[in-house]
Amino acid sequence: MKRSNVRSRPGWVSYLVAVFLVVLYGSPLVFLILGSGQEPGTLPTMSPRSLLGFSPSNYVDYFVAYGNAMSLWNSFVIASGTTFLIMLLALPAAYWLARVSPVWSSILLVVIVFLQMLPMAAVVIPLYKVLALWGLLGDRIGVIVALGGTLLPWVLLLLNPYFRAVPRELNEAAAVDGAGGFRQFWSVVLPLTRNGAVTIALLTFMVTWGDFIYSVNFLSKSAQYPASATILGYVTAYSVDWPGLMAASVITTLPIFVIFLIFQRRLIQGLSAGAVKG
Amino acid sequence: MVTLTSPETTAPARKRRGRGQVGLRMPRVYYVLPATVLIFFLVGYPMFELFVMSVTSVTPATLIAGGDWVGADNFVTLFTSQSFVDIALRTAIFGVIVLLIGLPGGLAAALALEKRTKFFNFTFGLIVLLWALPPIVNAVAWRFILFSEGALNEILLGAGILEEPILWLVEGALPLLSVSFVAGWVALPFAAVVFRAALLDVPKEQLEAAEMDGAGAFSRFLNVTFPSIAPTVYILSILFLSWAVRSFDFAFVMTGGGPGEASTTLPVLGYIRAFQLADYSGGAAIAVVTIVAVLLFALPYTRSLGRQADA
Numbered sequence: 001m002k003r004s005n006v007r008s009r010p011g012w013v014s015y016l017v018a019v020f021l022v023v024l025y026g027s028p029l030v031f032l033i034l035g036s037g038q039e040p041g042t043l044p045t046m047s048p049r050s051l052l053g054f055s056p057s058n059y060v061d062y063f064v065a066y067g068n069a070m071s072l073w074n075s076f077v078i079a080s081g082t083t084f085l086i087m088l089l090a091l092p093a094a095y096w097l098a099r100v101s102p103v104w105s106s107i108l109l110v111v112i113v114f115l116q117m118l119p120m121a122a123v124v125i126p127l128y129k130v131l132a133l134w135g136l137l138g139d140r141i142g143v144i145v146a147l148g149g150t151l152l153p154w155v156l157l158l159l160n161p162y163f164r165a166v167p168r169e170l171n172e173a174a175a176v177d178g179a180g181g182f183r184q185f186w187s188v189v190l191p192l193t194r195n196g197a198v199t200i201a202l203l204t205f206m207v208t209w210g211d212f213i214y215s216v217n218f219l220s221k222s223a224q225y226p227a228s229a230t231i232l233g234y235v236t237a238y239s240v241d242w243p244g245l246m247a248a249s250v251i252t253t254l255p256i257f258v259i260f261l262i263f264q265r266r267l268i269q270g271l272s273a274g275a276v277k278g
Numbered sequence: 279m280v281t282l283t284s285p286e287t288t289a290p291a292r293k294r295r296g297r298g299q300v301g302l303r304m305p306r307v308y309y310v311l312p313a314t315v316l317i318f319f320l321v322g323y324p325m326f327e328l329f330v331m332s333v334t335s336v337t338p339a340t341l342i343a344g345g346d347w348v349g350a351d352n353f354v355t356l357f358t359s360q361s362f363v364d365i366a367l368r369t370a371i372f373g374v375i376v377l378l379i380g381l382p383g384g385l386a387a388a389l390a391l392e393k394r395t396k397f398f399n400f401t402f403g404l405i406v407l408l409w410a411l412p413p414i415v416n417a418v419a420w421r422f423i424l425f426s427e428g429a430l431n432e433i434l435l436g437a438g439i440l441e442e443p444i445l446w447l448v449e450g451a452l453p454l455l456s457v458s459f460v461a462g463w464v465a466l467p468f469a470a471v472v473f474r475a476a477l478l479d480v481p482k483e484q485l486e487a488a489e490m491d492g493a494g495a496f497s498r499f500l501n502v503t504f505p506s507i508a509p510t511v512y513i514l515s516i517l518f519l520s521w522a523v524r525s526f527d528f529a530f531v532m533t534g535g536g537p538g539e540a541s542t543t544l545p546v547l548g549y550i551r552a553f554q555l556a557d558y559s560g561g562a563a564i565a566v567v568t569i570v571a572v573l574l575f576a577l578p579y580t581r582s583l584g585r586q587a588d589a
Contacts (some may be wrong), residue, residue, distance in 0.1 A: 005365075010390075010392075012388040013393070014389075017386055018401045021387060021401050022400075024463070026404060028416065028419035031422060032419050047326075089312045092309035092312075093309060093310045093314075096307075096309035097310065101325075103585055115317065121545035121565075122545060122564075122569055123321070123325075124303070124549070125328060125548065125561050126325070126562070128341075129558075130320075130323060130324045145320055146320055152317055156313070158463075209412060214302065214416055217553065226412070228415075230543075236534075252415055253412065253415050253431035264403055268402075268403075
């Protein structure tokens with residue numbers, strides 16, 4: 001991306017800030033990786049010596065000894081199931097919302113902003129009862145619909161501008177060509193919002209991958225736990241097995257890390273495009 | 279990541295299209311029906327249940343059947359306890375610290391990394407990556423850095439800067455400050471992304487004109503850049519405050535709200551009451567208060583979104 005720069009080179013203050021940020025944001029990641037390779041049950045040390053002996057035993061223990069063999073699969077099922085459910089419902093709803101009269105759309109947007117601000121740590125209390133009533137406790141479906149309901153308003157809010165940006169004239173033109181209501185949505189509007197929709201689906205996937213509040217409360221067996229929830233098991237234990245905890249964290253992070261590397265440009269651009277206009 | 283963390287983000291503004299064109303059919307209501315049904319059953323109805331729990335006396339035995347009506351008792355008990363006042367205050371402090379770190383930090387990062395050199399792009403990618411990681415992972419990493427025998431003390435002691443370790447997660451106000459710092463640390467990259475986009479809209483001609491008139495860097499920032507990004511600052515402030523009031527992961531994972539209640543904020547208190555002390559009614563009352571506190575921010579937020587759409 002080329003921009004006209006009056007002054008050609010960044011000043012030393014910029015470099016100072018950048019180096020500071022690299023240290024501030026890089027070190028937690030480096031500590032996690034270094035610590036995850038040290039003797040199980042020991043206190044990780046960040047001495048240069050620890051750089052040499054990286055052992056994979058914590059990673060093996062995580063899957064074998066601690067019985068988390070299915071955790072990444074569980075994470076995948078919950079995150080992709082929730083993302084699919086949300087996009088399936090949110091795309092037509094966001095389209096409808098962008099076409100409704102301005103008065104209605106502003107009223108509904110207030111409601112949606114309210115809903116997407118509800119704290120998960122608060123909603124989880126009644127949800128526990130509601131899912132118990134419906135017999136959905138101890139089932140991944142329960143976690144998926146709960147996450148879906150909680151995050152749907154947020155996704156609607158993010159999708160809204162993308163659908164608003166599609167001119168109504170396109171609907172008219174398509175109608176003149178004989179396209180029915182659903183064809184207008186499916187073949188005309190949806191392809192134009194695809195970029196935004198994919199970015200938002202990625203964000204939804206990443207957010208649901210990281211959830212643990214719903215999973216630890218709504219699932220009954222730890223064999224059902226997604227990776228993020230297995231971390232909590234290490235944290236709440238009486239004595240913390242740091243290297244094991246760090247290996248669990250790295251395992252949970254790795255898929256998000258890969259997604260981020262692949263889609264980095266799209267995610268950052270999507271965030272900027274979806275961000276506030278100055 | 280968030281969660282977003284918590285999930286925090288803002289909606290872009292687009293020019294409103296012409297209204298009320300003739301010959302346009304509204305998409306039928308079944309486009310929005312499934313989404314409405316899901317929200318009704320998984321958000322609306324649970325909110326009703328939450329309210330009922332907060333005005334009844336629910337024990338684990340009566341969780342499903344429902345407890346006896348106690349009116350405002352749970353709220354009276356809550357509001358008259360000293361610990362509630364302390365925790366409300368801690369929640370406010372938490373929010374202010376997140377704001378003080380996230381906003382100026384994000385703006386500084388966006389300004390410093392404005393030129394797209396390789397190193398700056400790498401730095402920008404790195405901080406956004408850490409924002410995108412699961413909050414529980416960031417909380418674990420920082421718990422390791424800050425706990426009494428953790429990396430920060432090891433480094434400071436090793437370098438001879440400290441003689442005694444500092445108990446970041448234990449002593450006095452430090453636990454609350456540490457947890458707030460980490461939440462601000464997560465908020466910063468998001469602000470940087472938003473500010474970087476906003477900086478692109480700062481009028482270049484005015485910056486150049488100001489420079490030719492001999493205005494220094496600080497004066498240019500104050501008189502040209504800042505007025506242009508002021509609406510962004512406003513919206514981010516609302517977003518960060520509302521996000522901080524509902525933030526749960528960092529305190530819960532780093533300190534469990536402790537020691538005692540030293541780093542407990544409202545959502546942590548409600549969760550611990552309900553799920554660790556099995557006091558569902560007390561937890562529900564706290565959750566209702568938390569929700570009201572968060573929702574105070576919803577109105578100014580929607581209004582500012584509306585103003586942008588009209589612009």
